[in-house]
Amino acid sequence: MSGRDILLDVQNVSLSFGGVRAISDVSFDIAKGEIRAIIGPNGAGKTSMLNVINGFYHPQQGRISFNGRTRARMKPYEAASQGIARTFQNVALFKGMSTLDNILAGRALKMKRGFVWQLLRHGPALDEEIEHRKFCEEIIDFLEIEHIRKAPVGTLPYGLQKRVELGRALAMEPTLLLLDEPMAGMNLEEKQDMSRFIVEVNRHFGTTIALIEHDIGVVMDLSDRIVVLEYGHKIADGTPDAVKSDQKVIDAYLGVAH
């Protein structure tokens, strides 16, 4: 891995819940600007790994460094303020709020003016809000969700909710974007759209992306490198081609190549 600019480095991380070992001694890194996939069978520890990365879980052993800084215990909002954004396996949006408000919520950490100013909605607070709204409109345009700008998110079909969630994550202008099964439950067309957005985010905003996804076709197409987990252990790490032909991966996950 020489020559790469490492954004996130996971070293010998282990995590257990009581007697259950979710992650055992896993190390890998994410380079700046790449799309990195984490795959593996159900219960392999993929989502736990994401939760460790964004500070939701605290590993019992191992170290994580992000942007060159090794962290001790970190809370999710600290991760967020350092530039790690994520979407969730089960959509986690404010269902009663509109698409626009949900995306604006993603700007919360960027808002400088205090509560009172915002309540007054005047002067600098108003200017600031206009700036944030402009940014959100860019995202709405980018994700092609103009038609649902004012629609309550709870009334939208699942594929669109996923898109709104991605929008909220993008509103944070993240350095590292964690996507937990961005295409679960989508039909083919929605998957194609989502893939297009992921590639565009990566290429034109330069955002580094780590994603968990079960659709192996999508993963092989999108990612630069893939980590494969099984029962909390890392069993492979490399380019899509290398992973695809790895015997351990085939046995554990992909099944026999036909």
Place this chain on the structure above:
Amino acid sequence: MAQGRQDVDRAGREDTFPKLLRMHAQARGSRPAFRHKDRGIWQTWSWAQTYANIRALAQGLKKLGLGEGDKIAIVGGNRPMLYWTITAAQMLRAVPVPVYADMVADELAFVLENADVKIAAAEDQEQVDKLLSISNRLKSLTHIVYDEERGLRDYQEEHLTAMSDLMEAGRMALASEASLDRALDAAIDAGRGDDVSIMLYTSGTTGRSKGVVLAAGRCVAAARDTVAFDRLTESEEQLAYLPLAWAGDHYMNYAQCFVAGFCMSCPESADTVPTDLREIGPTFYFAPPRVFEAQLTRIMIRMQDASALKRRMFDHFIAHARLWGEKILNGESVPAAARLHYALGEALVYGPLKNALGYSRVRVAYTAGEAIGADLFSFYRSIGLNLKQLYGQTEAFLYVTAHADGAIKPETVGPAAPNVEIRIADDGEVQFKSPGQFVTYYKEPEKTAETMTPDGFVRTGDAGFFDADGQLRILDRAKDVGKLADGTLFAPKYIENKLKFYPNIKEAVAFGDAKDFVTVMLNIDLTAVGAWAERNGISYGSYQELAGNPRVYGLLRDHVEQVNRSLAGEPRMSGAQIRRFLILPKELDADDGELTRTQKVRRGFIADRYAPLVKGLYDGSSIADISTEVTFEDGRKGVISGRVAIVDLGAPSSAERGARAA
């Protein structure tokens, strides 16, 4: 430049769209010409800005090699840049060829090859990809230009240019070299009324699509007539949301906007049209019947979910509107109490409803393209929307007939539009001569000769007649109109449409040509009839079972009898009342070849396929057996068989009609 009346007088002299544009830039330079919602905000371009932009774009296109007589395809949705491309091309005396954005690559290749397109202007990456995939088949294509840049930044293909770059380069060139600026002025001056203004491809429902060549002077003249007819001014508001390649859009939006000098607004995206409509509040509106139909269905469904009070209020005032609304709209004399009641309804129901639909400010609305149900048409008129019908063709550059304000009959399409001459040929075919009439089909002189009569009329292929008030009624495609054995006129589509206006009837197929009487096969609408069955406690296990239910037969029998009553009231049609009908046990489906891909019934094919049923309809039996193959969604095939009941309504007699009416 002097303002006011003088300019209006001058307006009569411009015979091309670039000349009109120049005139507006001088006469009303600061008034809005185009709007487009972008990033959630309406962006506006004045006539002066529009003129400058189009000049710059024209210069850019000229640099790419577009010259007099060259063809430029426009592939995409309603965006200012694409409309500007049309005018920019016209400025260079090149020929714009808008094509349907949803065409698949093969259809697109056919049109672009047929039209010898030199440059293609695409909306976005999707269209560029489509064009690139067929570019090796298109020998004359030299450049592709695009509007929306997203996703295209990494494309390495040569001859691919962003239109914004093209326009900027053009602007710089015009600013730095006065000779180029003068050359462009000269090109506008050189434009003449008999220049080809645009080529519009027909949708191709009957065979391959044909390029309809329209001349600039004729387009402008036709638009002047209708602008005067509907008294359109520079202060109209309009939303352009229909396909660019359709004559309806090119006429209603582009041509009328350039003649009257009003503003054309482009929606944010195809999905946001209802919202954009509400925000713009158009004063002039045009939509095909299916748009109005879908809207009414949505209103009705939402009203069913409303609170009891709102529902009662809605029902009460809509009933009142049905009684008086149209009369008030037509300016007839109406009792003061009814007027007052209507005004209350306007405040409580009609006004808010129109506002929700974006119709609050609509002064003139048109529908065209297919037959519209009388009930549907009357509903919108009754709540105060001045909805009118027009009958048009691409070959006429749209208008052949149009309803005049205050003289509206739902079953007609109105009298001849201004300066249009119409005659009915001996075989019943409608023929016309119109100001906007096309010049020729591109590269198809035989087809042109087939369509034009020796004395210069255009054959429409539609059969129709004038009623006592001089309003035209369209019956059917001329070749489908037949005669019963006793010589009575039989127009199958006319009867089928009357039946299909009932929500419970999804499809109808009428038979009768050379037979003794008319019979129909019906398809129930599963959603509507299913909901009715639920309300009435009728249980059913399958489509076939529901379709065969005696009570469903009873329901549809009422509809058929109503259609017969309405036919009886029309002198030319009363002999063609429906004598016998049956309900098909399966839905007609394009996968089985029973419908075309555009959901039109293929009568001949159905007659063959259901021959035992047709025989049953005419041999007097009350039951017929049928066994037919069906294709399931996943492509598997199966067989449906069963007995179908046939209902006999008896021969119509005037006595019976009288009794029923009583």
